[in-house]
Amino acid sequence: MTSGLQVQPGLLAMNRMYILKKLILLFLLGAALAGCGEDANRSSKIVVATDATLVPMSFINDRNQLDGFEIDLMRAVAQEAGLEMAMINVEWAGLLGGVLTHKFNAAISSITILAERQKKMAFSIPYLKSGLSIVVKKNTQGVNTLQDLQSKNLKVGAQRGTTAYFFLQKIPGLRPIGYDLYGHAVLDLIKGEVDAVVGESTGTLYYKNNDNAIFEKIKMVGEILTDEHYGIVMRQQDTQLIDAVNRALKTLLENGTVAKLHDHWDLGRTAVVPTLRQPDQP
Known part of the structure; x- marks a missing residue:
């Protein structure tokens, strides 16, 4: 004598068919949602x-x-x-x-x-x-060109991951110092932690022209270094x-x-x- 419930063969077949229909429905629904996702990627x-x-x-x-x-x-x-x-x-x-x-x-x-x-x-x-430019402290003398930076073996700051940083790494005789932000490099320049900063020139010139309190302490020197x-x-x-x-x-x-x-x-x-x-x- 066996214990537990006995499932009739016909009922088992019906359950299997019900589960199969559910799986097909879920598959079709998933495909529809995926299509919606593709439409969203193509949206305006x-x-x-x-x-x-x-x-x-x-x-x-x-x-x-x-x-x-x-x-x-x-x-x-x-x-x-x-x-x-x-x-x-x-x-x-x-x-x-x-x-x-x-x-x-x-x-x-x-x-x-x-x-x-x-x-x-x-x-x-x-x-x-635009292009890159050199920035130094206001009272700095004798640093006007890339060659000046090279000959003096100076520490030069730039924002990591930018063309300025990549540019400095290719120049022999320089000591590139990487920063997360361009502004952090400028602050270190003012404090004397680095000798110069190289960065995107439009930002430097804007601050210079508008007499920002921080940028009154620096100056842009020389010609634009790159053509970007x-x-x-x-x-x-x-x-x-x-x-x-x-x-x-x-x-x-x-x-x-x-x-x-x-x-x-x-x-x-x-x-x-x-x-x-x-x-x-x-």
Whole structure:
């Protein structure tokens, strides 16, 4: 005599059929949701990241809002392209990787168009041409060129992960000191921890022209060290977004909008609104 309940063969078959139908339904539902996700990736709403630490390009203003030349430019691009956009503040070290790992759709933050970067990501047409400059303390004498920095074996600060830092690492006779933020390098310059700072020239010139309390203690010397074109970073496979952004940028360059923003933010002689030709990069 056996114990427990006895299941009739017909009932067992019905249960199996019920479970099979449930599994098929779940599979179809999952496929539908996946399709929705793909539609969302193709939608007109995008998230754009920036490292808001460099006045006047991209920064947090006194109302705790994103502000600056690149913020205004990106909003104009989105409006011209008919894109709904949200902008977020992300540390520089996470910008490029964040685009590639789908954390956001694009990044704008004075990002130089480089051949090495173009192997992994897409760039828009250039929206600005600028370069790197040398900054020293106000009372510094005898340091005006890159050669002066080399011959004196000086300590030179720069923000890690930027073209400034990569540039310094290639110059013999220098002692590059890396910082998380450009502003931290400048503070150490004022304190005498480093002898000079190399960084993006538009920010330095803006502070200089506007007599900021900190930047009254420093000066920009010599000529612009590099010739760099800045572009908006996107994923290579996002061809529709790339085309939309490029069409919008082309229009804004042609109708004078970019030039007006350049003047509004006092970018000065060190930043030039470029031609529409994609630059050849080494």
